[in-house]
Amino acid sequence: MNLYICYNDEMKNYLEINKKYILIFLIVCLVVFTSGFARLTYKSFRYNKAYGHDKSNDETLNFPKGFLWGTATAAYQVEGGNVYSNWWDFEQEEGRIKNGDRTDIAANHYVMYKQDVDLMNQLNMNSYRFSIEWSRIEPKQGEFDAEEIEHYRDVLNTLSAKGIKPMVTLWHHSLPYWFEDLGGWERQENITYYEEYVSYVVKNLSSEVDLWITMNEPMAYISCGYISAKWPPGEQDIWKVNRLLKNVIQAHKRGYEIIHASDQEAEVGIAEHSSYAVPYHKNNVIENIAAYSIDYIWTHYLLEQITDELDFIGLHYYYRQYINVAAVKDLFGQSLDEFESGSMDRSYYPQGLFEVLMRFEDYNKPIYITELGVPDYHEIDRDQFIREHLREVYYAIQQGIDVRGFYYWTLLDCFEWSEGYDAEFGLIDVDRSTMERTIKDESWEYAQIANCNCVSNSSD
Numbered sequence: 210m211n212l213y214i215c216y217n218d219e220m221k222n223y224l225e226i227n228k229k230y231i232l233i234f235l236i237v238c239l240v241v242f243t244s245g246f247a248r249l250t251y252k253s254f255r256y257n258k259a260y261g262h263d264k265s266n267d268e269t270l271n272f273p274k275g276f277l278w279g280t281a282t283a284a285y286q287v288e289g290g291n292v293y294s295n296w297w298d299f300e301q302e303e304g305r306i307k308n309g310d311r312t313d314i315a316a317n318h319y320v321m322y323k324q325d326v327d328l329m330n331q332l333n334m335n336s337y338r339f340s341i342e343w344s345r346i347e348p349k350q351g352e353f354d355a356e357e358i359e360h361y362r363d364v365l366n367t368l369s370a371k372g373i374k375p376m377v378t379l380w381h382h383s384l385p386y387w388f389e390d391l392g393g394w395e396r397q398e399n400i401t402y403y404e405e406y407v408s409y410v411v412k413n414l415s416s417e418v419d420l421w422i423t424m425n426e427p428m429a430y431i432s433c434g435y436i437s438a439k440w441p442p443g444e445q446d447i448w449k450v451n452r453l454l455k456n457v458i459q460a461h462k463r464g465y466e467i468i469h470a471s472d473q474e475a476e477v478g479i480a481e482h483s484s485y486a487v488p489y490h491k492n493n494v495i496e497n498i499a500a501y502s503i504d505y506i507w508t509h510y511l512l513e514q515i516t517d518e519l520d521f522i523g524l525h526y527y528y529r530q531y532i533n534v535a536a537v538k539d540l541f542g543q544s545l546d547e548f549e550s551g552s553m554d555r556s557y558y559p560q561g562l563f564e565v566l567m568r569f570e571d572y573n574k575p576i577y578i579t580e581l582g583v584p585d586y587h588e589i590d591r592d593q594f595i596r597e598h599l600r601e602v603y604y605a606i607q608q609g610i611d612v613r614g615f616y617y618w619t620l621l622d623c624f625e626w627s628e629g630y631d632a633e634f635g636l637i638d639v640d641r642s643t644m645e646r647t648i649k650d651e652s653w654e655y656a657q658i659a660n661c662n663c664v665s666n667s668s669d
């Protein structure tokens with residue numbers, strides 16, 4: 210009715226006189242839209258094109274001298290007793306963690322780290338990636354605990370005595386409760402607390418550490434904490450994402466500068482997840498654009514903002530993720546969990562690691578594979594899983610990608626965030642009632658690989 214009233218003689222006259230300009234305007238809009246869409250389509254097809262590689266006939270595939278062979282852990286998942294973390298209260302809430310699991314003493318690594326370093330040594334590891342728990346170092350805002358620094362110093366000394374090179378992550382998902390209470394990464398003013406924490410740790414430990422990771426998978430933290438609400442603070446507020454992202458990027462940059470101010474020789478990186486998102490139908494435009502965009506938003510957007518403050522990239526790879534528009538119809542009438550576990554193919558796909566590594570070529574930075582792992586209940590044995598992925602790493606190195614190390618996720622069966630203790634990724638089994646450790650049979654091949662600095666190429 211209103212529209213009808215508006216469309217009066219005056220309006221008619223206006224349209225009549227300006228017909229030409231309106232037409233030109235619409236044509237310009239169409240051209241801009243079409244060329245933007247064409248560019249995006251072209252870019253996404255190019256991006257999704259697989260590189261592929263020839264296979265080698267050599268019996269063994271040798272890795273570069275000095276290659277780092279390691280495993281990775283995160284403090285909150287293995288240490289136990291991290292009562293000042295934002296996860297501690299969160300996990301006490303009904304329904305947050307599968308089976309009602311609690312970290313409690315987790316894998317008791319805080320107490321048993323010496324024994325665990327011995328086990329790493331038995332597995333021929335020459336490096337170990339672990340994280341320092343901010344909520345231990347600074348349980349209350351501004352109160353730093355020197356005893357906790359001594360604990361981590363002792364971990365570093367124990368590693369050093371066995372010739373195991375540390376790679377230290379400063380923030381791996383868990384935050385001090387007080388920091389979250391003050392608004393966490395939502396508030397730009399809070400970056401200064403991270404700076405204080407990093408300065409304190411670096412001042413005390415930088416002489417023992419050459420490889421630093423400022424933060425682990427900030428995108429996973431943002432999406433699980435603020436979109437799916439699976440992790441603390443358990444929010445669903447997509448409008449906060451941009452602000453959070455901006456602040457963690459800023460925090461990374463400050464962390465990088467602080468570490469380098471104290472040690473110019475240190476190598477500082479970030480750990481980022483990259484699934485291999487690929488179109489299910491090779492020629493489907495929408496799937497190509499979606500796969501490209503997912504990878505861009507999830508991984509590359511952040512990395513592109515920090516290339517000047519990055520000595521290496523810590524890359525995580527777990528699976529291939531098919532983008533299938535036909536599956537979207539399943540979203541209706543299913544819960545998100547059902548949809549994720551059913552319709553989305555997150556399959557084991559070693560070649561994807563080669564492709565992902567090639568996608569990182571343009572950064573021209575050294576790469577450490579800081580996580581790659583498989584849980585016990587998977588379709589594939591762990592030894593085969595590791596071997597097949599390492600062959601792909603070898604082929605990427607042959608193509609000139611500077612991969613310098615590989616860290617299997619993870620050393621011990623431990624607390625897998627909202628999945629509780631069900632997902633057992635460890636090289637070592639941990640008896641939950643006695644805390645007794647047993648190296649799993651499937652882990653010994655990785656020990657051999659590390660020992661010879663090579664992987665067998667014979668058919669499996």
Ligand code: BGC
Pocket residue numbers: 283425426429482525580618625626634
């Ligand atoms: C995280 C780990 C987690 C692993 C397995 C990684 O992305 O950094 O903390 O346990 O995935 O899900």
